[in-house]
Amino acid sequence: MEWTNIKKIIAISGSIREGSSNTNILKALAAFVPESIDSSIYNGIKDLPHFNPDIDGTEPPPVIKNFRKTLDEAHALIICTPEYAKSVPGVLKNALEWLVSSGELYKKPVAFITASPSITGGDKAHESLLLTLGMIDTIIVENGSLLVPSVGTKFNDNATVKDESTKQSLIDLINSLVYEINK
Numbered sequence: 001m002e003w004t005n006i007k008k009i010i011a012i013s014g015s016i017r018e019g020s021s022n023t024n025i026l027k028a029l030a031a032f033v034p035e036s037i038d039s040s041i042y043n044g045i046k047d048l049p050h051f052n053p054d055i056d057g058t059e060p061p062p063v064i065k066n067f068r069k070t071l072d073e074a075h076a077l078i079i080c081t082p083e084y085a086k087s088v089p090g091v092l093k094n095a096l097e098w099l100v101s102s103g104e105l106y107k108k109p110v111a112f113i114t115a116s117p118s119i120t121g122g123d124k125a126h127e128s129l130l131l132t133l134g135m136i137d138t139i140i141v142e143n144g145s146l147l148v149p150s151v152g153t154k155f156n157d158n159a160t161v162k163d164e165s166t167k168q169s170l171i172d173l174i175n176s177l178v179y180e181i182n183k
Contacts, residue, residue: 049063110139
């Protein structure tokens, strides 16, 4: 990891759909990140090949090397995902599978959000993601997980929060993550 005074947070949306609610949540969340923190959304999970240990030898594909380098250089990760078929979308699961044995997220602080139009807020995806992040041996930040039920009622199309309770939960989540990386 490159050591600088500026802390870096990478965000990943579990949805690659244009106009995704999950990507919009990450865009809204960026407004609450302190200016002293470098934050960005990684948009490349759609370009990752299907995980295959046979191609993950001494010279993995360049897109995988870039993905891993991006996460290795980050001080923390935020994931926001929908729930598909009672789990995380395959594209997100695939991205995480590329990280299981490579160590970029080992003991790295992670916060995560699941958002769904349902009243459950994507609770099954939340559970599934928690299991996967545990397998990778990340540090789930205290107050660093959030379920957003009825997501369509809580955000505008322009990635602004219109629900005050959700806004406060996002602020609390980012503050917890920033606290963890500055300890």
